[in-house]
Amino acid sequence: MTQWVYNFGNGTADGDAGMKELLGGKGANLAEMAGLGLPVPPGFTITTEVCTYYYDHEKTYPGDLKDAVAAALAKVEKGLGRTFGSTDKPLLVSVRSGARASMPGMMDTILNLGLNDQTVEALAKESGDARFAYDSYRRFIQMFSDVVLGVEHHNFEDVLEEHKDRLGKSLDTELTGDDWKAVVKDFKKLVQDERGEGFPQDPQAQLWGAIGAVFGSWMNTRAITYRRLNDIPAAWGTAVNVQAMVFGNMGDDCATGVCFTRNPSTGDDHFYGEFLINAQGEDVVAGIRTPQPLTEFERDQQESNLQSLETAMPPVFGELVAVRDKLERHYKDMQDMEFTIERSKLWMLQTRSGKRTAKAALKIAVDMVAEGLITKEEAVARIDPAQLDQLLHPTLDAKAEKTVIGRGLPASPGAATGRIVFSAEDAEAWVDKGEKVILCRTETSPEDITGMHVSEGILTTRGGMTSHAAVVARGMGTPCVSGAGELRVDYSKKTLHAMGQTLNEGDVITLDGSTGEIMLGEVAMIQPEVSGDFGELMAWVDEIKVIGVRANAETPLDALTAKKFGAEGIGLSRTEHMFFDPHRIVHMRQMILARDEAERRKALDNLLPHQRQDFLELFHIMDGLPITIRLLDPPLNEFLPHTDEEMAEVAKAAGVTTEDVRVRRAELDESNPMLGHRGCRLAIAYPEICEMQARAIFEAQAEIMKEGKKAFPEVMVPLVSVKKEFEMQKAIIDRIAKEVMAEQGIELPYMVGTMIELPRACLIADQIAEQAEFFSFGTNDLTQTAYGFSRDDAGTFLDIYQRQGVLEQDPFVSIDQEGVGELVQIGVERGRKTRPDIKLGICGEHGGDPASVAFCHRVGLTYVSCSPYRVPIARLAAAQAALADK
């Protein structure tokens, strides 16, 4: 028979902290504390399995639940010598939800349950405080009616206001016991009027109403939204915790508070917390009274003139310190605890691992290793890789004033301040004048790259988390807010409209790419600090991880950043990004506009020295570490201009007519460029492009190696779907390598491989591996083609899909392990079948996503590659994946 209900309290418990899945986080920890002999008010937990049962059976309970709850309640009654619903020493309880993970949006708490017109009198008598009893009763009616009966909160507020007006009193604290009694009467009338039946007097009905409300709240909109945003499956369910009430508001020997075993902001090993005398838990949070510091140390730190608990109630404080030590040693982690002191007796209401800043997380982990509390492996396992991001970008000073003028998607983390500009050219012009700029566009395109590079931040009014702006900005580590739909950009007037205001070019704004906020003027910022703890932890990380971590980098700045953050090579260097430079795009355009191969070769000859220089710098910086260089990938149209003016300019430079440019643009125009004439398809049509790029690579390599340095290019052919495509490109690359070696009289080590980024490539990976020495899985394109989702367009429906639960998460953010993942696995297996020692990597956005890194570790890739700023995150995720293996 399934055990649906678990008791805790009085020094024992049916459950323990290991049973979070069944009891929820709160329930499991209450059981654990009770089991440890800590003073926990007794109670019981109805398991998450009941929740699952409830939704699987048209919102009904298991047949034997009633009896189990009754038995559990009887145990609580017996332990405390109180009786639920009795007019003599009545038992009052709280009812709380408790999922595995803490979940805002769920029903939180109903206190004082069990009060009715009879038991309130018993409570008044027992406490000797009618005011306390009736205040508790009216709070209960209000909370229960709101949450369980659907009579909204403001109705009760209105009634209370009437009473206060009539009494000429303004504060709740001024009301007497009789006043509250009168309020209770009207509250009950209100319930009767609104519902057609009275407030339930039967404590059992109250209890089951509250239990039903907890389970019901699991499927309310806010909870669903929260689960979607945090990747929590609906199938987990919530538990219900029913626990005897204790009161921190029965007088001045009562108190309530929250505390952390260490400082959650800094990680310092100091007991930290706050409390209020004669108050209920909600008062601490409500912010009406200023909470008092827990310790004297803290009081000094805060220069507070309020009394600390250490001074106010030394014996109880001593007990609490003992609890702190016990719990931290027991859980081996910093704890966030809630406590209540009822008539000088300490009760522990909750403990859980405390939330902390990234900085604190690192410090606590490193300190605990030094203290011998946890191992290095445990320290590494405990840091949330996503949180590391905080440490790698400037952040807004939380204390700074700010005027928010709009919101978009937090597309690339970090904060930035600058003058607004509306085109890539203007960005460069202002930067040349020594100004910092924020580039504002409806959306960006590849020709904005150089402008994006020089900008402090990027703001777009269209596009999602995976739009061009977002992807490129994350790659560059530049803060970006995308899809700020309420803002409007007017290119012709060079203005930005936001909340009725019009900003002109040159006006200063601040972006927060971590929250999506857009603010007027400059806002104070905190620069990232890579503290010693961080370095220490990352050293452990590198000892543990198995899979390599490389970075995607094209520019010297990217490459330097990558190396600084510990990249073991470059996993993706997109050569086309190098062509958007104004000095080069002319030749690129001449190449595209060429009427024949001879003209095309001439233009390519002009590009060669630039491209060679690019590679020279990268080889120099990476100093022998491998660099995967992807040959030209995007459709040629991306390099041609859009406006008439630009077209005229290009025509002049290329020695053709504007009409020629227009015609060529139209010729190259494609319905679905993503699936069009790009990737190796370009170099099969124009082999001279591949020849030029190969020559640039090998000539640069020869130059570096002649200086006695090392360099190792991995030349990567993009978008292969047919074996012969790869063979033809490899033949060209090998031929050029041979030529350069002969010309330069030097042996050049290199590899030729391919992107595996199309479903068909995965399926024929065994054939491709006959000649390919490495694969790099391009999971961005693989996701696009496996799902048939265009990354540029999917924003509209992916949003709907996530809201409606069609997809648990955005497959462009975290790899779809089921579908896209199977394709990768097929590619890995078949590639290895032909060539057991084939080098296997992944490049693109997924390489920096911890869950995706874990997947890559599991399928046995050689390395992941991600944007330079995510390298530490990927390294940590890789180590955690290795630990999970053990």
Place this chain on the structure above:
Amino acid sequence: MTQWVYNFGNGTADGDAGMKELLGGKGANLAEMAGLGLPVPPGFTITTEVCTYYYDHEKTYPGDLKDAVAAALAKVEKGLGRTFGSTDKPLLVSVRSGARASMPGMMDTILNLGLNDQTVEALAKESGDARFAYDSYRRFIQMFSDVVLGVEHHNFEDVLEEHKDRLGKSLDTELTGDDWKAVVKDFKKLVQDERGEGFPQDPQAQLWGAIGAVFGSWMNTRAITYRRLNDIPAAWGTAVNVQAMVFGNMGDDCATGVCFTRNPSTGDDHFYGEFLINAQGEDVVAGIRTPQPLTEFERDQQESNLQSLETAMPPVFGELVAVRDKLERHYKDMQDMEFTIERSKLWMLQTRSGKRTAKAALKIAVDMVAEGLITKEEAVARIDPAQLDQLLHPTLDAKAEKTVIGRGLPASPGAATGRIVFSAEDAEAWVDKGEKVILCRTETSPEDITGMHVSEGILTTRGGMTSHAAVVARGMGTPCVSGAGELRVDYSKKTLHAMGQTLNEGDVITLDGSTGEIMLGEVAMIQPEVSGDFGELMAWVDEIKVIGVRANAETPLDALTAKKFGAEGIGLSRTEHMFFDPHRIVHMRQMILARDEAERRKALDNLLPHQRQDFLELFHIMDGLPITIRLLDPPLNEFLPHTDEEMAEVAKAAGVTTEDVRVRRAELDESNPMLGHRGCRLAIAYPEICEMQARAIFEAQAEIMKEGKKAFPEVMVPLVSVKKEFEMQKAIIDRIAKEVMAEQGIELPYMVGTMIELPRACLIADQIAEQAEFFSFGTNDLTQTAYGFSRDDAGTFLDIYQRQGVLEQDPFVSIDQEGVGELVQIGVERGRKTRPDIKLGICGEHGGDPASVAFCHRVGLTYVSCSPYRVPIARLAAAQAALADK
């Protein structure tokens, strides 16, 4: 040890007709004829394996080939009592290429090899005809020099012309033996001058030169192109046939000719052929002399005044008739033979299955079954499904005069004549006036559908074989020439520019969609004839085939055609095609422009009766046969207008501003619409669309069934990639079905299934099959996503790919069995694993391609679906696939 050389002749042969792969078609048949005891000039075949060896070993021969050739040659010498290179009874040989399939572009024939300054004299002496000997010698020098030595033909023609001028003679026949001797001298001088060395006098050198030339010609451009166009792998290689010369030009008791065992145009069982007295084979083809009819019957038929062979040489004719009977009975197929009569002796030079018209093919197959020569199965196996197409469309009268003004791709077969118009609206306007039109566009889009429907033919200047125009036209059975790049359409002036001419709206042109030709004015046509043989054969086809054949059909006309051609149901009915009708598109556009769900529902309510009427007609026609109805699929933007004028009109009709329309268009604009907000993604965003369509289907079904008729809809959800997408749509469809059943008080049988058209859908087919009752593989989209090829854009590079041999064939025409095919197989296996009786079909272009039909049969699909006009082809292909299984 590999046998590289196979002898034949003198009543025996090393090989036989079954060895085509090794000996090529010609060599295998020569061996077979020799083995049958027919009079074949002795010779030998160098195998195709030598060709393969040659290209695998840098154009060198196997070490033991020389000896094998010498031995084979010795056998020939011995059999004939002649010696190669001897001045006494010299052996002369022909050298011919011979691949498995006949291949234009390959080196054809070198005759008289073995002649030199000595042997020519021996030939003169033996034949008693110096003129004949020197004429033969000069022909040999000319042919050999051109093909083997690279001295071009026209050089020799110039020399000959000089001689004739000098001699005052105009015809070759006027030249004497001495004249030819002088010509030979100058020919040899020409060779010496051009090459720096003389014409090879050593017969062995001649022989090996000719052999090398045959192998070399396997890789010449024309041969490569032909192979590409006919899907012949390069790896097959060619054989070389060396055969003793016989002469049809040694006097009036000599002759040469070609004949067919039955009439290749009509299929009638009459001996058919033509010949020339005193001539070499090439003279028959050259067309200088009019060939004579073979038989008296034929002479009467042709009203010829030339003597027949039957009359001219009765004994030899008798022998030839005996050969005809023997070969046809032996091969059990109509034969195409070449013969030479040397001094009244009949020699058979070749036999092969004769090419024939589709009509003849059917008649011969059906007759041969009646004659007991072959079985029904053999008859079915023998018809080329692609050829059937000829019988299903009007064709140009081959004898008609025509003025070709341009060429495009033969995108949809059949010929059509009409007045040119430049927009769908104009097409409808002219048709309303009772005119036939040809719609001319740079390219077509879905909103041209109604205009395309009323047009006789479609001409586009852009787009490939799989462009919108091509695909839609094939589906409609409308002739189409696409991508006629030399022509230019000017919409503003309503003109078509072709070869310097300007045609105006209303001018008449004729298209041939089977050849791609565009002609001025009207050209005489022949209407398709579905003869009794066709019907008889198709009855056998249906007995044999296992896989079902359905048609893709939306309109009543399509459905009627489909039924006429034997479709067993509709496999794809694209509901969106129904929305482009001018009366409906208004509501469709209102739906798209709706500001909220209420407005959208109102517009959908207006569409409902139209849509219901569509289904009513289809149910009516199909009379209980299943109809797979695909819910709305294309992105909404396809329904919105492009021009300012149209936008204003739409705005007015929809009660919004033009700016609203423009904004909505811009909102819906996508970078890659193929991967955008379409398919079930639309109905997940707007479930009311699915509701309306489901209601239209079930209400129509209820109406039909209440009349006592049958109707079986299979409701198909498009573009599923996630299990939940399908579940959500199915829930709506089932709910509406329940509602309609309750409202109408009738039980409605139906199925709900999905298109499997994305790689991810194939991978999770097991999950989808939990609820889906059928799958229809959408291999068009699957090909697009597996390869990452946009069908609309791939024309540019697919052409290059085929030319360069990257792809053997266009994967949009014939399914890529390796990649896309594996995805289909995965989908089939996983779908069946969950639901063993799941109905599995394929819809789209591949359903009408014979090779793809065979693939579908092999993987065990339930049916294929193709355009109505290809149904007979698919049925035949299905039967052939079933036969291949046995």
